Each structure stands twice: as C-alpha cells, then as structure tokens.
Amino acid sequence: MGNTRSGGGLSTAQQAAKFLGVSALAGAVMAGLALPAVGAFGLAAKGTVEGFDEIPANLKTPPLSERTTILDAKGGEIAKVYSRDRTIVKLKDISPYMRQAIVAIEDARFYKHGAVDLKGILRAVNKNAQNGGVSQGASTLTQQYVKNVFVEEAGNDEKKVAQATEQSIGRKIKELKYAIQVEQELGKKRILENYLNITFFGQQAYGVEAASQRYFSKPAKDLALEQAALLAGLVQSPSRYDPVANPETAKTRRDTVLQRMAEVKDISQAQAEAAKKKPLGLKVSRPRSGCITAVHGAGFFCDYVREVFYNDPTFGKTREARAKRWDRGGMTIRTTLDPRAQKSVQRSIKSHVYQSDRVATAVSLVEPGTGRVLGMGQSRPYGFGKDETQINLSADKSMGGSNYGFQVGSTFKPITAAAAIERGTKPYKRYSSPYKMEYPSPVSTCKGTWTNNEGATVANENKSEVGPYGMKEATAKSVNTYFVQLISEIGVCPVTELADKIGAKRADGKEHHQVPSLTLGTEGFSPLTMANAYATFANRGVYCSPVFIESITGPGGKALKVPKSTCKRAMSQKTADTINTLLRGVVEDGTGKQAGLQSRASAGKTGTTDERRAAWFVGYTPNLAGAVWVGGPGAEGVKMENITIGGVYHDKVYGADTPGPIWKDAMTGALEGKPAPGFVTVPIKDPDAQRPDRHDKPGHDRPGRGDNGGEDPWPDISLPPDLIGGGDNGGKGHGGKGSGGLRLP
Incomplete structure (x- = not known):
C-alpha cells in the first residue's frame, strides 16, 4: 500500500x-x-x-475507548468503568462556539x-x-x-x-x-468531529463531551462562549491550564482564546471583552470511575464481572486481548444482580457485623436452576482505606478472592451424605458415633488407600453427643464422628467426585485432599462456591454454573455474545430430595434453628472450624440459595472467642448464632414478594430403630413420590466389597484438627 x-x-x-x-x-x-x-x-x-x-x-484508527456502564438485572446503574472517560458525540451535538474556539486557537x-x-x-x-x-x-x-x-x-x-x-x-x-x-x-x-472526540482535556476527560461534563456538568452542545474558550485553551497543556488546580493561569489562557476568536472574526471584539469579564463558572463533577463507586455495596460484584470478562474466552482468545477489549469500553453490561436482593444483603451485613470489627463477613446469593448470582456483599468495603479491602471475600483466588478461601467446617457434611446416598447408603444408616474415636483405616481414596498411621483422632463438639445415631439426627446435631465413620465406609473418592460435580472446588484451585477429615470441612472454599453447591440440592440434583452477565451491548448497539450457565445432573432427584429433607431438620430442630425462615420452607447447615476461626451458615429455599461466612479476613484468621461482633458479645461464636441470623435477614428481604414453593421430601424412617423417628413437619412441603404409606422406600443395595466401613469443632483429625483449624498445604 x-x-x-x-x-x-x-x-x-x-x-x-x-x-x-x-x-x-x-x-x-x-x-x-x-x-x-x-x-x-x-x-x-x-x-x-x-x-x-x-x-x-x-492509518489504523482503533475504536475510541469509552465508558462502560454496568447495570443490575432491572436496568439500574451499578457503576461506570473506563480506561479513558469518553462519550462520543456527533459534530451537531457540539456547541458552535466550541468548534470555532478550537479551530481559532x-x-x-x-x-x-x-x-x-x-x-x-x-x-x-x-x-x-x-x-x-x-x-x-x-x-x-x-x-x-x-x-x-x-x-x-x-x-x-x-x-x-x-x-x-x-x-x-x-x-x-x-x-x-x-x-x-x-x-x-x-x-x-x-476530522474536526474526530479531533474533538479523541483529544485529552485533563482531569481524566477524553473528548469534549466528557470535558464539558467534568468542568461544567453540562453536555457539550450547551457550552457557552466563555466555557468553550476555556476548554479549547486546555488542549495545548491540560495540566498547566487546569482550571481546578490553576484558575488564574486558566483564565489568562481562556482570554487568549477569546481574543484569537475575535481576531479571526468568529466573534466581535465586544463579545470577546464581555466574555473575558465573566468568571470561570466551574461546576465540577468529580470523576466517578470503577467498581469503587458501585451503588448498594456492589463493588465486589462489579469487580467479579470484570474478572469474568478477563477470564472467559467468549470475550477474546487471550487474556491480553480481553483486557484490551475491556479497556476500550463502550459497552452496556446488564448483569444478574437483583437490586432487592443486594440491598437486603447489605442491610443484613450492616446490622450484624461492623466494618471496624476484627472479623468480617461475606454473603453470596444464587438462584437455583439458573446459576444467576443475585447478590454479593461483605462488611469490608471495596477500597484502599482503613478496614477496606480489594479482596473479594466471596470469590475464589482466580477471581480476585483470598489465596485459600475459608475452611467450611460442617457445611461440607451434606456433600458426604449425598455421595453416600448416591452409592446406596440408606438415609437411616446408623453408626456408633462415640464422643471421641480414632479415624478408621484403611480408607479407600481416588489414589489408593489412606491409613491412620499416626493414631489421629476426632471428637464431637459436646461430650453428651454419643451415638448410636442415624443420618437424620447426626445431620441435625452435626455429629463429627458419624460423618467420619460414613466417609470411611464409602471411601473418600465418591465424596470428592460429587463435590466437583456440584462445583464445590477449592478456592485455591488445587485438587481435594484424599483424606477422611475432608468430611469435616478442612479445605478452603469461597462463599459463592458454597452457595452455588447448595443450590444444586435446591434444584433437585441439577448443578448450574454461576453466571453474572445477562447481556452486553457494544458500541453502536451491537449485541455481544456472553457466557451462559451450563446445567447438568450431578445426583439423582431422590438423593437431592433426601438431602433437602435432612437439612430441613437442621433449621427446624437442629443446630440451625436460629436461621429458619418463618413463612417459607428452608434448609441449611451450620459450620464452625477449630478455634472458631471461621463460622458458616449455608442454606436455601427451593428458589434461592445463600452462603454466609464470618471470620478473620487475613491469612491467620481470628479466634472468635470472647469477642464482640456488630456490638454483640460472644463467648464463643457458632455457625448458628452469627452467620445464621445474617443469612436469615438477607434471605428474608431478597425473597420478599416472591413465591414460596415447598420441597419435595421423602420419609426417612428406620425400620430397626428402637423408637419411632420424628415425622417431618409438613410446612409448605409436599410428599415425594417415595412416600408409600410407611413402607421402606430404601430397598437394600449391596455396597462394593472394597468399601470399608461433625457437631462442629471436633478433636484432632488427620491433616488438621477435626473440622479444621489447620489450613492444609
């Protein structure tokens, strides 16, 4: 060429x-x-x-970088983000004075x-x-x-x-x-139109429209003569003639432009003199860019949207290409954020955990069946100041979260229960469940067998917790020794495989440890991961990957392709319905009673790690799942004993008494005005039990197809011959302390 x-x-x-x-x-x-x-x-x-x-x-003329506007699911603005603050306008939408002034000078x-x-x-x-x-x-x-x-x-x-x-x-x-x-x-x-749209006018404003809004809080088409002259004078040296920092120098430069306009006959000398007498008349709109400006505490949700854009191949072949596309901007991104749910999350957080507290909390809400993330918030705001952070406490490391996530304690136990039921274990399976015991061994794993060579032990939260227990009561009371016996019988591999199927992957991206203490929640996960994993139970066994973006409109109104949630069956409906029945018992008569919703069918599980360095409540209704974590935001955590959180003193923090009420309040507000469906439940009755089991309270639930008038819906299923066979906060276990004070490498 x-x-x-x-x-x-x-x-x-x-x-x-x-x-x-x-x-x-x-x-x-x-x-x-x-x-x-x-x-x-x-x-x-x-x-x-x-x-x-x-x-x-x-000449290769790249698309001019512009603002990107991020919206919630209802179309309300969350934040504007930009590499360069620019709004492109046509020449007809620029004041004639501005066109004359820039040419004249x-x-x-x-x-x-x-x-x-x-x-x-x-x-x-x-x-x-x-x-x-x-x-x-x-x-x-x-x-x-x-x-x-x-x-x-x-x-x-x-x-x-x-x-x-x-x-x-x-x-x-x-x-x-x-x-x-x-x-x-x-x-x-x-050329003049392009020039006025591309030129830098200082104060982070690129193009005349952004400059007019920045200095005078008005569109470029409405610029008066003296205002247009001021902007035209900035182009030669935006910092030197900055009217905010150097008003006198800026006025001198403005008057020079006015005089030049008179000399070239764009205006009369009388007009120039009259304009020179006017003050600068600034009405400055400060730059508001980035997720730090997000409304309703949605800064970390906004930041997660950016991470999705940077990481998903849908938006470009390489991370560099995707980052460049993001910086170019000019997009309108409609997200899944439900403003009602987000406001409810923030209200609940503020009423239970103060920003200045030694510990923090993080909350994520996910819609079962769609994977749509409806809310995400935390008590440490997005920022750089005291008690602020840029770490998304709800996210995995790869998406801006902490390096390891947070140990989940007993909230992992339902995953073990689901894996066991999928393998044929009856939901009324009973184990001796002593207060304290050594880990049984050998235990099969995905990589062979694990043997308790060190005599590692596990204990229940209270000495009064002594079996035998069936699965329903052990789940409601969160009996550590029951679940250790359960995973030891079915093996570790079925548990980790199911965990992966429901998206319960470690926050640091590493593989699960093949050890039986896994069932006590010794590994680190993010609140978003746990909320979405439990959404699989609510969705009757179908896992849907989480999504944050509904649609994107690019420059010129062109619709861009966006990643969609992918759904697949992770467990049978019967298994999921059984877990839902078990976890209803937790909020009705078990450790999670303080979190139970008054007018809706709900289910969930508490979790507390050793030394109470993390406390959880993860729960759901059929149409919304949520996870709440409370703990020290740093790598070492905080021992939550004799501690004040949100103005309330706790001698010991439990999953029920701090995360539970946060979850309850957040869910209540988020679900206001929405349908209140019930779970499909199954009868869990042990024909060999010494006493009749409690009947499930009907509430809003409906009987499942397995309800056959008292007959055992769980016929005998033989386990493979190679399979041998917590309250929270148990005793010492392999690779950690019970439900998990030690962060495994």
Whole structure:
C-alpha cells in the first residue's frame, strides 16, 4: 500500500512533494517538531520521496475507548468503568462556539489548507529563528488528530505511548503522510468531529463531551462562549491550564482564546471583552470511575464481572486481548444482580457485623436452576482505606478472592451424605458415633488407600453427643464422628467426585485432599462456591454454573455474545430430595434453628472450624440459595472467642448464632414478594430403630413420590466389597484438627 495513487495518478509522496516541494516537506517536519532551522538541511539531504512512499498508507484508527456502564438485572446503574472517560458525540451535538474556539486557537487556517499548512510552517520557522530556539510549532488539527490516534492505539502501554509522542523526525514524517491520507478520506467536518472526540482535556476527560461534563456538568452542545474558550485553551497543556488546580493561569489562557476568536472574526471584539469579564463558572463533577463507586455495596460484584470478562474466552482468545477489549469500553453490561436482593444483603451485613470489627463477613446469593448470582456483599468495603479491602471475600483466588478461601467446617457434611446416598447408603444408616474415636483405616481414596498411621483422632463438639445415631439426627446435631465413620465406609473418592460435580472446588484451585477429615470441612472454599453447591440440592440434583452477565451491548448497539450457565445432573432427584429433607431438620430442630425462615420452607447447615476461626451458615429455599461466612479476613484468621461482633458479645461464636441470623435477614428481604414453593421430601424412617423417628413437619412441603404409606422406600443395595466401613469443632483429625483449624498445604 506504500505506493497508493490518487488524484491524477500521483503517489501520496508525489502529492506531498507537489504541494510542498521536498525541501518544504523537510521544513514541515522541522517546524512540526519545533526544531531549530538547521535541522531542515539534514532531513532534506536524507529524506526522499521514495522513503516517504515506503510508509504504509493506511492509518489504523482503533475504536475510541469509552465508558462502560454496568447495570443490575432491572436496568439500574451499578457503576461506570473506563480506561479513558469518553462519550462520543456527533459534530451537531457540539456547541458552535466550541468548534470555532478550537479551530481559532489551534489551527485558524484549518478550512483553507490541506494536511500541512505551509504558511503556518514558515511563520513557525521565522518565529523560532527570532527567538533563537523553540517557541512555536506548526502542526495542523489534522496532524494533531493523527498523533492522538497513535496515542489511542498505544492504550496503556507506556512504551508505546512514548513512541507515539516522541519528538523524532521519523514520527513526524509518518504523521505527515497519514495526515494527507486523512484529509483525502474524511474531509474537514469529520476530522474536526474526530479531533474533538479523541483529544485529552485533563482531569481524566477524553473528548469534549466528557470535558464539558467534568468542568461544567453540562453536555457539550450547551457550552457557552466563555466555557468553550476555556476548554479549547486546555488542549495545548491540560495540566498547566487546569482550571481546578490553576484558575488564574486558566483564565489568562481562556482570554487568549477569546481574543484569537475575535481576531479571526468568529466573534466581535465586544463579545470577546464581555466574555473575558465573566468568571470561570466551574461546576465540577468529580470523576466517578470503577467498581469503587458501585451503588448498594456492589463493588465486589462489579469487580467479579470484570474478572469474568478477563477470564472467559467468549470475550477474546487471550487474556491480553480481553483486557484490551475491556479497556476500550463502550459497552452496556446488564448483569444478574437483583437490586432487592443486594440491598437486603447489605442491610443484613450492616446490622450484624461492623466494618471496624476484627472479623468480617461475606454473603453470596444464587438462584437455583439458573446459576444467576443475585447478590454479593461483605462488611469490608471495596477500597484502599482503613478496614477496606480489594479482596473479594466471596470469590475464589482466580477471581480476585483470598489465596485459600475459608475452611467450611460442617457445611461440607451434606456433600458426604449425598455421595453416600448416591452409592446406596440408606438415609437411616446408623453408626456408633462415640464422643471421641480414632479415624478408621484403611480408607479407600481416588489414589489408593489412606491409613491412620499416626493414631489421629476426632471428637464431637459436646461430650453428651454419643451415638448410636442415624443420618437424620447426626445431620441435625452435626455429629463429627458419624460423618467420619460414613466417609470411611464409602471411601473418600465418591465424596470428592460429587463435590466437583456440584462445583464445590477449592478456592485455591488445587485438587481435594484424599483424606477422611475432608468430611469435616478442612479445605478452603469461597462463599459463592458454597452457595452455588447448595443450590444444586435446591434444584433437585441439577448443578448450574454461576453466571453474572445477562447481556452486553457494544458500541453502536451491537449485541455481544456472553457466557451462559451450563446445567447438568450431578445426583439423582431422590438423593437431592433426601438431602433437602435432612437439612430441613437442621433449621427446624437442629443446630440451625436460629436461621429458619418463618413463612417459607428452608434448609441449611451450620459450620464452625477449630478455634472458631471461621463460622458458616449455608442454606436455601427451593428458589434461592445463600452462603454466609464470618471470620478473620487475613491469612491467620481470628479466634472468635470472647469477642464482640456488630456490638454483640460472644463467648464463643457458632455457625448458628452469627452467620445464621445474617443469612436469615438477607434471605428474608431478597425473597420478599416472591413465591414460596415447598420441597419435595421423602420419609426417612428406620425400620430397626428402637423408637419411632420424628415425622417431618409438613410446612409448605409436599410428599415425594417415595412416600408409600410407611413402607421402606430404601430397598437394600449391596455396597462394593472394597468399601470399608461433625457437631462442629471436633478433636484432632488427620491433616488438621477435626473440622479444621489447620489450613492444609
């Protein structure tokens, strides 16, 4: 493309030479660089028409970076994010005063010359010679526009930006050639429009619309004469003439622009004098960019949306390409965030845990069956100040969360129960469940067997918790030794495999440890992961991957492809219904009674780790699942004994007494006005029990198809011969302490 010809068969270089002469071309470069006149001789000797022709003729004009607006599911604005604050407008939507002012001060002969202004060059050469140095350049608006295109293409790459703005002869020659091309292809009006949209006006404002909003809080079409003159004067040096930081210097520069407008007959001298007498009249709107400005405490939800964009191949082949697309902006992103749910989350957090508390809390809400994340909040706000953080306490490490997540304690036990039921274990299975015991061994794993060579032990929370227990009572009381016996019988592998199927993967991205203490919640997970895993129970065994983005509209209103939730069956309906029945018992008569919802069918599980460094409640209704974590936000955590949280003193923190009420209040508000469906339940009756089991309270539930009038719905299923066979806060276990004070490597 270097020898593209137009206009009488002349190449671009020949057109330049015809217009300027080769020596004049050299002079153009010299003047544009504001170099002493002697520089022209060296360039004239070395610069040739052929060398000029070797520069590619096509100027790559990248889409201008703009604001991206992030919306909630109802269309309300969450935040605006941008690499460069810019709103593109048409020339007709820019005040005539602004168009006149920028031409008058930057390139008064704009409509009379081509890409290069020969008279302007000669004037600059003469002026610089008189001053014995550099005092004046001669770049036209077209040349300035081309330079700004180079800068825009460089993006945030400092090295490329330096190359795009370096004061070198080579860059000026390239700038000149592209300026000629732009003049031929766009015409004056389009060049002026592009120039006013791309130019930097200081205070993070790119383009005249953003500048008008920043300094005067009004659209560019409404700029008055003196306001337009002020903005036009900024272009030469946005920092030097910044009216916020340097009002006197800015006024002097504004008045210079007004006088120049009078000299070129855009306005009368009387108009100029009247405008000079007016104050700057600033009405500054401070920049509000990024997730730190998000409403309703949704800063971390907003940040998660950005992480989704950076990590999902839907938005580009490489992370670099996706980041560049994000920085380019110009998108409207409608998310899954439910404003009612989000407000409820934040109200609950603020009423139970203070920002200044030693511990923090994080809450995530997920819709079963769709994977839509409806709410996400935490007590430590998004920010850089005291008791603020940029770590998303609800997220995995790869998505901006903590390095390890948080040990989940007994909230992992239902996953073990589900895996056992899937393998044929009856839900009334009874174990001796002593207060304290050694871990049984050997235990089968995905990688062979685990043997308790060290005599590791596990204990229940209270000495009064002594079996035998069936699964329902053991779940309600969260009996550690029961679940250790259960996982030891079925093996570790079925548990970790099911955990992966329901998305319960470690926050650090590593594989699960193949040890029986896994059932006590020794590994670190994020609240979002736990909420979505329990949503699988609510959805009767079908797992749906979490989603944050509903739709994206790009520049020009074009709809962009977005990642969708993928749903697949992780367990049978009967297994899920059985877990729902078991976990109803937790909130009705078990450790989670303080979290039970009054007018809705609900289920859930408490969890507390050793030394009470983390406390959880994870629960759900058929149409909403939520997880609440409370603990120390740092790597070491906080021992939650003799501690005040949200103004309430606790001698010991339990999953029920702190996370439970947070969950209850958040869920109550989020579900207000929504249907209250019931669970499909199954009878869990042990025909060999010494006493009749409790009947499930009907509530809003309906009997499942397995209800057969008292007959055993769980026929005998033989277990494979190779399979041998917590209250929270148990005794010492393999690889950790019971339900998990030790963070495994």
